[in-house]
Amino acid sequence: METLLLNPSDVVANARMAEVIPALSDAFAAYERGDAQMPAKSYIDLPRYDGDFRSMPAYLDAGEWEAAGIKWVNVHTDNPDEYDLPTVMGTMIYSDPRNAFPLSVMDGTSLTRIRTGAAAAVATDHLAVADARSLGIVGAGVQSYTQLEGIAEIRPIEEVVVSDIDEAAVARFIERYEDDFDVRAGSIAEAAACDVLSTVTPVEEPIVPRSALGEHTHVNAMGADAAGKHEHEDETLLDAKLVIDDFSQTTHSGEINVPWSAGVLSEDDIYGELGEIVVGDRPGREPGDGITLFDSTGLAIQDVATAHVVYEHARENDNGYPFELVDTRIR
Template sequence: MSIEQQSERSTLMISADELWECTDMEGAINTIEEAFTAYQRGEAQMPAKSYVELDEHNGDFRSMPAAVNDAAGVKWVNVHPDNPEKYGLPTVMGIVIYSDPETAYPLALIDGTTLTRLRTGAVAGVASRHLAPPDASSLGLLGAGQQAHAQLAAISTVADIDRVVLSDLDDDAIDRFIQAERERDIAIEAGSPNDVAGCDVISTTTPARSPVLKREWITDGTHINAIGADAEGKQELESDILADAKIVIDDWEQCSHSGEINVPVAEGIIDHSDIYANLGEVVTGSVPAVADGDITVFDSTGLAIQDISVAQLVYESAAEQGLGSEFQLVDA
């Protein structure tokens, strides 16, 4: 079934397994870079992320709409920290509704959990492509969960990584990670947070509420992708790292509220004037390139333009390959 052959009044349901058949990390990285370029040029719409707080269930829902590059849609995603222990469900789940901008017809329902993992890794790939040392060969991973796999896939796509240092409080998680990534031609070893800090590129993906990486461990020229902080009070990097770094953000409102910079902003250690650039400015060359010896930090909170641009990539590939389950969602 091609895009042309798909019924004008049908919707594709695309599962997690099918999503991985529809794209690869390099395609996602390039697509997200194009989305940030469009957003920087004023060619995309992205209303603010809205929250539905569910205090009685220790969770929330988040609605993330966007229109970018002839694509439109919304991601509906939750964060319920008690899910794994109480219900055997992931903390984060989501669905993306991808629509035809011209008619508003829902073209696809896409697994948002896997798409989120993919695009979160991919945006770190975009940032690392522009901010990491050009000769970067080592990657430090703080946290050995699902997102760590995406970080490795993305950063090894844009840099010639031959060594990975992995740190996690759970030794079994480290073992599982190494076993899952055993087919890569990359040496992966367990280490301390200090060992992670010695790498050329670092990605942090933990739920820490107190800093894990110290300023004294970070050498000049290091690039850090700060991924884990996604709520007020979360912080993985010592504030002195941010005070000494060139900070690149995806969005000021989100980052200052719930990203890696939220704690030092609340404490008055840094403010908006201390931000070097947003990622759109970096990818379009609107700001000067960072110097070789600069410490750089990319604060990633996740934007809807990422979700919807990747959803478009996934949908078009699925339609061309005959993937996904076609069904009638709208009775018209």
């Protein structure tokens, strides 16, 4: 038996967003039903390098398919300047639950971008107005691209407003999508007024004012993935129909972690988890709803579900590099 090595281009080629989105929906449903195992994300803090490692294992049984894996990912903020490396890098090991054989070792960085966009799409599908046509994006880094690509799969997005202090990043984003959308640069307030808003920044002080949000804006708060990060004003979190991906992760390192730790936000302020909405235990957007907000920290079940889609298509397309990782002669 051979393990399939999949590089970034292999992952991107085989992670079809139209299939990753329902796979993630299946993963949220499996987790809610109790058909998934996902130990808490563990951190190794390395303050001397201004970075950390994170391990994210999961198993899920989605009914028609099951999968298991673990992602080893880092955040080292000095990497671009000091080492000419990305701030975030990840490696995914995708395994056969029946016998633990490592079916694939694949690029986890591209995988993370794609599954993050797909998670926003699942939330948007349940929480945004049905005819949402405008999308605001705050933060024009690598995550912004899959936010648009994922959300445009499930809503008829026509207008896109992107905001970032890095004008070059905004220009690159506009150049990438100007043939497909009415895309332009704008202020944070202009982005926040759209039907859907995705924020993908690493800030630790809120930058999106409550007053800027549209009356029925759905917000995907995607940037906070560690303690201390905080993109939105507390007033927004208190006013919104607040949906989270996982209670333990969001209270520790999600958008709500700062006001939660300060006692500003309590369990009574949380509407529910996305999985509850996916399986129908709670309604998503209802006629009287105003602002809705999805607090996403990124779950290991999302990585495993995306890896499942990637691996199956890579095999079909004869992509990747098979190699012998396991000595099957040893019993």
